Amino acid sequence: MNKYVLKAEKRILTGSKVKKLRRQGVIPANVFGHTIKSQAIQVSEVEFSRVYKDAGETNLIWLKLEGEDKERPTLIKALTNNPTTGKRYHVDFHQVNLKEKVSANVPVEITGEAQMVKDGLAVLDINLHEIEVEALPTDIPENIIFDISTLKEIGDSLKLSDIKLPSEVTVLTDLETVVVALGAPQKEEAPLVEEVPAEAEVTGAVPAEGGAVEAGKPAETPKAE
16 A cells, blocks of 8 residues: 655644735645644645545545654545635645544445446436445545446446445445436427417508508598599
């Protein structure tokens, strides 16, 4: 198993003052644990993005905090991004005890291919993207894989109970939850066409050549000479 190490510094700036850190490419963060008081820290945005890309939220990240000899084993508990720019806004690191079980949300990974979907005769409905499990920090799986090649007909599905996980991993989400299923493709409705009357309503008379017709009066027929 790879070991992911991230350098961190103690953070002095708090509240609205952390905007200055973000402008400098630094992410404000906190580290806390079951028996550890929350501590304000900060990490490099570039270094964090590099580590997070590989470690995600299910692998241990060892925090190397300035002034401390020992690295702290942590899991990312919460990651907030700026809704406008998408940049990292804040990170919460949960310091764990390697001998105590913790709960974590593990991403669902879809593998294989369903022939009905390939042929355009069905759509794949994914109802669950994360599964909550409990395990020792070192036993948390990176993802939980569902092979959809076994789905043959519309209505076929895979539940949590259909997967096998190592005995050291306990699933906390209801095992009867449907994770993925084959659904019927939606039919496109024909656009509504506005009906046009067969005959247009006559709104006025056509004047005789060279003259105007007064509203509400019919045009006079010329007398024969």
